[in-house]
Amino acid sequence: MQYSIISALAATLLAPTVLALPLPAGESTATSTEVVAAASSTPFVWNKGGVDTFTIHQSCNATNRNQLLRAFSDLEDVTSHARDHILRYGNTSEIFIRYFGQAASAEPLGWYSRFASGDKGNLLFRCDDIDGNCKNPGWAGHWRGANATDETVICDLSYSSRLYNDQICGHGYTIAGSANSLTWAGDLMHRVMHTDSFGEFVAGHYADTYVECLELAKTNATFAVRNSASLRLFALDAYAYDIAVPGIGCLGTPPAETADSHAAATTSSTATTQNAAATTSTAITTANAATTTAATTTVGDTATTTIATGTECHTHADGEVHCA
């Protein structure tokens, strides 16, 4: 058995060389041809079964699906650009240093490469509100947590409140002043990082607001490069500056400190937490309510219903509400 495998392998490896040589007069090619034919009848495909797109559940209707496909394409464009920006500048660009401090570039490069080109076979998006969380006011979607660690529910609110890439830097959206979840790309990065398959229990919430992320870059770059919000902010900032409004971007200014997540109350199993967002310079106020019905591993995210600065709040396993 072992001999035959080795000999077949050796014959396969040698076959092209044998075939390339001039044949001695009168010698048949039968042996080499048979070996090649036998080997190619069961070709080894290293990436067999690979899936390069997210799966959309049958509960999503045609228009939900159309928008999700565009949103997935936006996610790929933003993350592949983040990857390319790092490939060009390593850890030296101003934008890199803003969010990742003096970290080495390989880890964020890896996250963005996986977003842009990684296998997505495990990840499912659904539209059926299977856990009933979309009924909570302001919820635009949620990770299913312990109910299905690689599944995400997109609630109806998402379809009327998210910005596509060609709207980034328009509609009052700025990197520092708006919730990054206002963009489909930022929102989906967040949701995907929560899944076990993608986040690998490493991507997390170590800082949430823009200001907290700038601080994390300076004080703890090791965790900045695996911090969900920092990874979202870098990608959106690089996209805004390099692609959307070239050489200018739309950094903006952070909202007033009233949006500080640490001011949010810790929820009990039946608590309702109301978070008021900061008022922007254009005097648009957006209030978002994050209602939690159970102190589980629920991660539900609010969405703003107008295109303006807003906080995004969600409850974590520890029962704490995070707003960003």
Ligand SMILES: *[C@@H]1O[C@H](CO)[C@@H](O)[C@H](O)[C@H]1NC(C)=O
């Ligand atoms: C698909 O469902 C959404 C609600 O999720 C609804 O607003 C929309 O009209 C539906 N599209 C079609 C084509 O029925």
Ligand SMILES: *[C@@H]1O[C@H](CO)[C@@H](O)[C@H](O)[C@H]1NC(C)=O
């Ligand atoms: C780039 O990363 C290296 C290795 O971590 C670090 O020593 C260096 O200071 C970083 N460079 C910048 C500009 O942050």
Ligand SMILES: *[C@@H]1O[C@H](CO)[C@@H](O)[C@H](O)[C@H]1NC(C)=O
């Ligand atoms: C960096 O952040 C992580 C996660 O919050 C924490 O465990 C670690 O102690 C921090 N390291 C430093 C040097 O502050």
Ligand SMILES: *[C@@H]1O[C@H](CO)[C@@H](O)[C@H](O)[C@H]1NC(C)=O
């Ligand atoms: C999991 O399912 C239960 C029962 O349907 C539900 O109450 C809970 O909110 C779900 N968890 C998440 C994270 O959606």
